[in-house]
Amino acid sequence: MILEDGFAPNGYTYVAALSGCTNLRAERIGKELHGRMYRTEESINSFVTNCLVNFYGKCGLLKSARLVFDGTLEPNSVTWASLISCYFHCGEYQEGLTMFVSALRRGMIVNEFFVGSVLGASAATKSLKLGMQIHSLVVKSSLGRMDQFVVTGLINFYAKCGRLDLARRSFDEAEAPELHAWTALIGGCVQLGSGREAIDLFCKLLSSDLKPSERTYSSVLGAFADVKEVGKQIHCRIVKLGFDSFSFISNALLDFYSKSDLFEESLNLFREMKEHDVVSWNTLIAGCVSSGWYEEAMRFLTL
DNA sequence: TTAGGGTTAG
Numbered sequence: 348m349i350l351e352d353g354f355a356p357n358g359y360t361y362v363a364a365l366s367g368c369t370n371l372r373a374e375r376i377g378k379e380l381h382g383r384m385y386r387t388e389e390s391i392n393s394f395v396t397n398c399l400v401n402f403y404g405k406c407g408l409l410k411s412a413r414l415v416f417d418g419t420l421e422p423n424s425v426t427w428a429s430l431i432s433c434y435f436h437c438g439e440y441q442e443g444l445t446m447f448v449s450a451l452r453r454g455m456i457v458n459e460f461f462v463g464s465v466l467g468a469s470a471a472t473k474s475l476k477l478g479m480q481i482h483s484l485v486v487k488s489s490l491g492r493m494d495q496f497v498v499t500g501l502i503n504f505y506a507k508c509g510r511l512d513l514a515r516r517s518f519d520e521a522e523a524p525e526l527h528a529w530t531a532l533i534g535g536c537v538q539l540g541s542g543r544e545a546i547d548l549f550c551k552l553l554s555s556d557l558k559p560s561e562r563t564y565s566s567v568l569g570a571f572a573d574v575k576e577v578g579k580q581i582h583c584r585i586v587k588l589g590f591d592s593f594s595f596i597s598n599a600l601l602d603f604y605s606k607s608d609l610f611e612e613s614l615n616l617f618r619e620m621k622e623h624d625v626v627s628w629n630t631l632i633a634g635c636v637s638s639g640w641y642e643e644a645m646r647f648l649t650l
Numbered sequence: 651t652t653a654g655g656g657t658t659a660g
Contacts, residue, residue, distance in 0.1 A: 366653080392652090395652085397653040462655075464656095566658060593658085595658055629660045
């Protein structure tokens with residue numbers, strides 16, 4: 348539209364457009380914009396270049412992201428952080444870490460963006476040693492006291508590595524943990540079998556100024572298998588909030604009913620769902636088996 | 651006016 352109107356896009360335009368393409372994973376349009384930039388080279392600056400790296404990487408086109416990065420004369424900390432996060436985003440943890448080490452060698456200062464990324468990679472690969480090294484950097488630089496991404500990253504990392512004690516400590520040491528941090532800790536408690544602690548935290552969250560999100564509900568649901576009636580009330584609340592339209596919430600509800608030995612409720616819910624994905628089916632079939640409904644399980648498997 | 655990082659179910 349801007350082109351049809353006779354205006355030439357500038358750097359600001361490209362940054363906005365490329366960011367949109369990244370969020371929407373609009374590969375074709377992003378590539379077109381990249382081609383167009385070569386004809387108006389004056390609009391290419393470091394902001395645009397960094398957006399290009401991020402655009403290609405988040406679309407899974409790591410080679411293109413790397414080409415743009417390698418063509419950058421003086422990559423700054425954002426260029427490095429973008430490329431590293433793209434490697435992690437695509438599951439290329441080793442290459443991402445190699446680039447992180449290169450960034451440090453080139454004199455980049457570890458900031459909250461690098462820390463957030465590397466903590467995520469440490470969580471995904473369950474690398475307790477690496478994450479703890481990053482944690483010590485966080486303590487030395489006081490990053491964790493200020494940045495919520497770092498706080499949540501630490502909680503998530505420790506929980507994924509099975510260290511609920513250290514996840515809890517990171518949470519307690521944060522000045523004012525925000526919702527993401529609460530959700531990460533609650534999810535960690537549930538995953539590591541501390542349902543009681545998860546419910547206590549969830550109650551505290553409800554009485555705070557923060558409002559649990561659909562992700563918080565999906566994290567906590569598993570903790571209610573031991574207290575079915577409360578779990579059913581949570582289900583009502585989820586419906587009132589309109590969160591049951593999210594497929595991952597429906598799946599978490601399916602799981603809750605299966606674990607609570609309320610398999611018929613689970614089956615009813617499955618029938619009411621508009622869409623089923625592979626998780627819905629897996630949950631349903633696992634529920635059949637654990638309830639001793641083997642014939643139904645076979646029937647669903649062969650449908 | 652512009653770029654990068656965290657939480658979700660089996």
